Amino acid sequence: xxxxxxxxxxxxxxxxxxxxxxxxxxxxxxxxxxxxxxxxxxxxxxxxxxxxxxxxxxxxxxxxxxxxxxxxxxxxxxxxxxxxxxxxxxxxxxxxxxxxxxxxxxxxxxxxxx
Amino acid sequence: xxxxxxxxxxxxxxxxxxxxxxxxxxxxxxxxxxxxxxxxxxxxxxxxxxxxxxxxxxxxxxxxxxxxxxxxxxxxxxxxxxxxxxxxxxxxxxxxxxxxxxxxxxxxxxxxxxxxxxxxxxxxxxxxxxxxxxxxxxxxxxxxxxxxxxxxxxxxxxxxxxxxxxxxxxxxxxxx
Numbered sequence: 001x002x003x004x005x006x007x008x009x010x011x012x013x014x015x016x017x018x019x020x021x022x023x024x025x026x027x028x029x030x031x032x033x034x035x036x037x038x039x040x041x042x043x044x045x046x047x048x049x050x051x052x053x054x055x056x057x058x059x060x061x062x063x064x065x066x067x068x069x070x071x072x073x074x075x076x077x078x079x080x081x082x083x084x085x086x087x088x089x090x091x092x093x094x095x096x097x098x099x100x101x102x103x104x105x106x107x108x109x110x111x112x113x114x
Numbered sequence: 115x116x117x118x119x120x121x122x123x124x125x126x127x128x129x130x131x132x133x134x135x136x137x138x139x140x141x142x143x144x145x146x147x148x149x150x151x152x153x154x155x156x157x158x159x160x161x162x163x164x165x166x167x168x169x170x171x172x173x174x175x176x177x178x179x180x181x182x183x184x185x186x187x188x189x190x191x192x193x194x195x196x197x198x199x200x201x202x203x204x205x206x207x208x209x210x211x212x213x214x215x216x217x218x219x220x221x222x223x224x225x226x227x228x229x230x231x232x233x234x235x236x237x238x239x240x241x242x243x244x245x246x247x248x249x250x251x252x253x254x255x256x257x258x259x260x261x262x263x264x265x266x267x268x269x270x271x272x273x274x275x276x277x278x279x280x281x282x283x284x285x286x287x288x289x290x
Contacts, residue, residue, distance in 0.1 A: 024188055025152050057184055058249055062242035069240055086177065093252055094245055095234050 003027035003053075005034050013045040013110050014038055015081070019052030022060030031060070035067040035078070044076025045113045049106070051082035056090055068100060077101070081109045141210040148187065148203040150195040158205050159184040162216060165207050169214060170275065178253035179214065179273050185246040186218035186269045194220025194266050204264075213255075213274040220266040227259040 003020040016034055021027050031048075038046055048067070056064070064080070071078040079101040083091065091097040103109035146161060148154035163180040171179065187203055195201035201221040208215040231238050233245045251257040254271040262268030 023184075024155060055181075057181065057188070058243070058245040059188065061245055065240055066242045069242075094248070095239060099239055 003030050005030055007034070007038065009043075010110060013047060013113055014043045015047045015049055015106070017049045017052070021055040021057075022053055022063060023055065023057045024059035028059045028063040031063045032066065035070060039071060039074045039076060044071065044074055046071060046076065046078045047081050047103075047106070047109050048078065049081045050084065050087055052084075054084045054086050056087055061090065061094060061096065064100070065096065077113065079103060079109050079112065081106060141208050143206065143208045146205045148205060150191055150197060150199050150201050150203060152191070154203060155184055155187045155191060158187040158203075158218075161205070162207060165209065166214060166273075169209055171214075171273070172276065175273060175276070179216070182250045182253045182257075182271050183216055183218065185249050186216070186271065189246050189267070189269065190218055190220035190222070193225070194222030196222060204262075213272050216271045216273075217268055218271075219262040219264060219268040221264045222266045224261050224265060224267045225259070 001020040003018060003022055003026065005016055005018050007014050007016045009015070016038075018031070022031055035046065046067075048064070068078045081103050083102060083104075088097070088102075091100065091102070101112060103112060144161075144165070146158070148158060159180045162183040163176055166176045166179045183205070187205070190203040191197060195203065203221075204217070204219040206217040206219075208217075227247060230247055231241075231244055233239070233241065233248045238244065247257075247259075250269065250271055255274050256270075256272035258270045260268045260270060
């Protein structure tokens, strides 16, 4: 299933609801464009809701890392929300789980921006 | 038919005419030659997932096998063949009574696995690439990189069947 992404805003924070696969090709490219567009528009607080993403390959992991570091370079922050078990396990074995700020609850993710 | 279904016909036939793989007397082998295209990554994953599922691997192992093949073909597509469409990627799957052996061979210059930076080391954690080999090694029971007969890299990965489907069970001895 191709990646679908829709963005909504709550209290100045953009939540991007993703569904499908974040893999080499369209999925990774869509995520990259989405994050870059948001940062260029001055939206610096971004939450990626991965509740409906059950597959990420190494390219997708790279894109998450890229989004995380790019947001920081723009003075912003990118958090991850609602990881599926497969994605959670993938971030664990790649030691990225503790690099990202990962939340299980949307309200907690929003309040974590301070 | 989608291109994937068309291209997958030979292995569909291969699946249809065989008994469950773990019952096989001899190792069964399928070879697929892929173009250096992005679509080949999905196709290779799809083919291998079908074979792994038919062979009796559980869903979690199928996921690991599919993802490892995906990463292997991404490696061949991006780094081995440098996205040159004229070059080929050779995918081979062998199923024996105890294990599934997958080979991904490219036509690039080859590489030494030991020269690939460790993606888990602190200085590499935020790199946006370089995790493919690590994932294959993590997800499969065995993983090696050889110099293939094309001169390119040959990634060899092995997944053993879990104990409960591990090989053919000996037929019970008949009583006289």
